Amino acid sequence: MPFESATQAIVALSASPALVDLSTLLGFPTLLDLPFREGYVSSIVYVSLYVSLVAVTLSTLFSVPIAVVLGLTDFPGKGFVKSVINTGMGFPSVVVGLVVLFAVSNQGPLGSLDLVFTREAMIMSQFVLATPPITAISLAAVSGVDRGVRDAARALGGTRLDVALVVIKEARYGIATAILAGFGRAISEVGSVLIVGGNITSADGISKTRTLTTAIQLEARQGQYETAMVLGAVLVVLVLAVNAVVVRFGDRGVQ
Amino acid sequence: MLRATGVSKSYGGETVLRELSLDVDAGEIVAVIGPSGVGKTTLLRLLSLSSEPDEGRVTLDGTDAWAVDETERLALRRRVGMVFQEASLFDASVARNVEYGLRVRRPWGDRLREGLRSVVGGNGTAEAVRESLDVVGLTDETDQHAESLSGGEAQRVSFARALAVDPDVLLLDEPTSDLDPRNTAVIEEAMDEARDRGIGVVVATHDMHQAERVADRVAVLLDGGISEVGPTERVFEEPRDSRTRRFIDGELVY
Ligand SMILES: Nc1ncnc2c1ncn2[C@@H]1O[C@H](COP(=O)(O)OP(=O)(O)OP(=O)(O)O)[C@@H](O)[C@H]1O
Ligand SMILES: [Mg+2]
Numbered sequence: 001m002p003f004e005s006a007t008q009a010i011v012a013l014s015a016s017p018a019l020v021d022l023s024t025l026l027g028f029p030t031l032l033d034l035p036f037r038e039g040y041v042s043s044i045v046y047v048s049l050y051v052s053l054v055a056v057t058l059s060t061l062f063s064v065p066i067a068v069v070l071g072l073t074d075f076p077g078k079g080f081v082k083s084v085i086n087t088g089m090g091f092p093s094v095v096v097g098l099v100v101l102f103a104v105s106n107q108g109p110l111g112s113l114d115l116v117f118t119r120e121a122m123i124m125s126q127f128v129l130a131t132p133p134i135t136a137i138s139l140a141a142v143s144g145v146d147r148g149v150r151d152a153a154r155a156l157g158g159t160r161l162d163v164a165l166v167v168i169k170e171a172r173y174g175i176a177t178a179i180l181a182g183f184g185r186a187i188s189e190v191g192s193v194l195i196v197g198g199n200i201t202s203a204d205g206i207s208k209t210r211t212l213t214t215a216i217q218l219e220a221r222q223g224q225y226e227t228a229m230v231l232g233a234v235l236v237v238l239v240l241a242v243n244a245v246v247v248r249f250g251d252r253g254v255q
Numbered sequence: 256m257l258r259a260t261g262v263s264k265s266y267g268g269e270t271v272l273r274e275l276s277l278d279v280d281a282g283e284i285v286a287v288i289g290p291s292g293v294g295k296t297t298l299l300r301l302l303s304l305s306s307e308p309d310e311g312r313v314t315l316d317g318t319d320a321w322a323v324d325e326t327e328r329l330a331l332r333r334r335v336g337m338v339f340q341e342a343s344l345f346d347a348s349v350a351r352n353v354e355y356g357l358r359v360r361r362p363w364g365d366r367l368r369e370g371l372r373s374v375v376g377g378n379g380t381a382e383a384v385r386e387s388l389d390v391v392g393l394t395d396e397t398d399q400h401a402e403s404l405s406g407g408e409a410q411r412v413s414f415a416r417a418l419a420v421d422p423d424v425l426l427l428d429e430p431t432s433d434l435d436p437r438n439t440a441v442i443e444e445a446m447d448e449a450r451d452r453g454i455g456v457v458v459a460t461h462d463m464h465q466a467e468r469v470a471d472r473v474a475v476l477l478d479g480g481i482s483e484v485g486p487t488e489r490v491f492e493e494p495r496d497s498r499t500r501r502f503i504d505g506e507l508v509y
Binding site for chain 1: 303305329332333336337339341343344345346347355356359360413416417420
């Protein structure tokens with residue numbers, strides 16, 4: 001798994017210096033008397049973050065350039081492209097999950113890759129889900145950049161790439177919001193990750209494809225409300241922590 | 256040096272400029288005066304090599320900007336600076352704004368290295384940046400954020416930003432139309448300074464007094480063409496064209 005180590009770094013980065021020290025919270029059940037096996041929750045958190053962060057990172061690298069190109073050029077059919085993206089924002093996620101599951105299944109075009117019930121399949125469906133909101137919100141932000149600023153960048157000798165970079169910089173708060181929205185959609189997603197990931201743990205109770213959302217769903221159904229609540233709290237804290245990191249990152253560019 | 260020859264430009268069937276010719280030499284200030292909506296901005300966009308004329312040629316030292324490839328045109332374009340009516344500063348410090356033109360002219364390797372260094376600890380201000388800000392009297396505002404400036408200060412930064420790359424030609428599109436007398440005076444002095452540096456300046460304005468104050472030559476733009484062009488004093492004292500005379504006397508009302 002090529003992203004494994006990079007994500008571990010991202011996970012460590014987003015978790016450790018920010019609002020909560022997750023390793024303390026999760027690694028030492030004595031501190032907070034958690035009603036489950038050691039490693040269970042931390043592996044779920046890890047899978048959730050791994051899948052969502054990789055998917056959102058890939059989607060950002062894909063969506064932001066598209067938004068910038070769409071925002072800076074005029075071509076016939078642009079309105080249609082925009083409405084497709086906007087439609088994508090409301091696209092039912094279970095259907096996305098279903099399509100991805102089919103794509104990686106034996107009968108699907110990616111069947112030979114053997115990705116059914118894997119994190120990679122989950123990343124694929126999360127990518128599909130996160131891309132429309134990230135593209136649409138970034139596009140709105142890019143379109144909002146003052147035309148005069150673009151003209152100035154060009155008049156000062158900027159190439160087309162320079163102008164695009166200026167636009168990204170001017171739109172950075174909007175783009176940060178877009179990434180957050182995409183991350184929010186990915187990490188809170190239940191249906192599609194359940195379909196493509198299968199909510200699997202290994203025999204020793206370590207998550208393979210179980211995320212916070214699918215774990216909460218399972219625990220709640222089994223009447224394990226306490227566990228479900230703790231997992232829910234962890235999910236909320238995670239979302240807040242990532243928010244805080246992104247907002248601070250956006251602030252840094254100002255001076 | 257910079258010369259438009261027989262240029263025409265229309266927007267959606269509406270002809271704005273018709274077979275118009277104008278040139279500017281090193282070290283002179285040419286004022287383009289004309290009523291609002293006559294096409295002054297359109298003309299400056301053509302001269303700045305950012306908009307292609309429908310007909311005619313725009314040449315810099317004899318090179319037709321639209322007969323060469325894009326790389327060469329970029330090189331030509333980089334010798335022509337432009338200040339817009341609105342300051343349109345970047346959301347960054349005054350120094351970063353003024354530095355922008357210099358930055359985009361550096362190779363990518365250097366730019367990345369500078370970017371990294373500025374994350375670690377700041378780069379210091381380039382000499383050209385300080386010098387340009389000095390021309391508009393804003394050396395104390397170097398580290399301020401662009402957003403905290405007054406409208407007049409922002410326009411002065413915009414001028415310094417265009418001056419910092421030491422262009423051969425500087426195009427100013429109504430640079431003082433939103434400014435108070437003091438800021439206007441600063442910009443006009445800066446135009447003088449640019450001329451003293453050997454820069455050819457074209458300033459579009461509807462302020463005839465400004466044209467009289469700063470310009471060596473005046474071109475009067477009326478109805479899609481230049482009705483008269485000549486030494487400032489001559490054009491204002493004894494205009495040869497009857498429409499020019501009526502425009503200058505304020506009789507030609509638009
Ligand atoms: N991009 C454009 N698309 C369509 N029409 C345009 C465009 N730019 C300018 N025009 C038209 O061309 C004419 C001249 O506009 P221009 O901005 O050059 O005038 P101006 O002399 O600069 O006016 P002002 O003094 O008000 O700035 C106007 O009628 C304007 O509506
Ligand atoms: Mg204008």
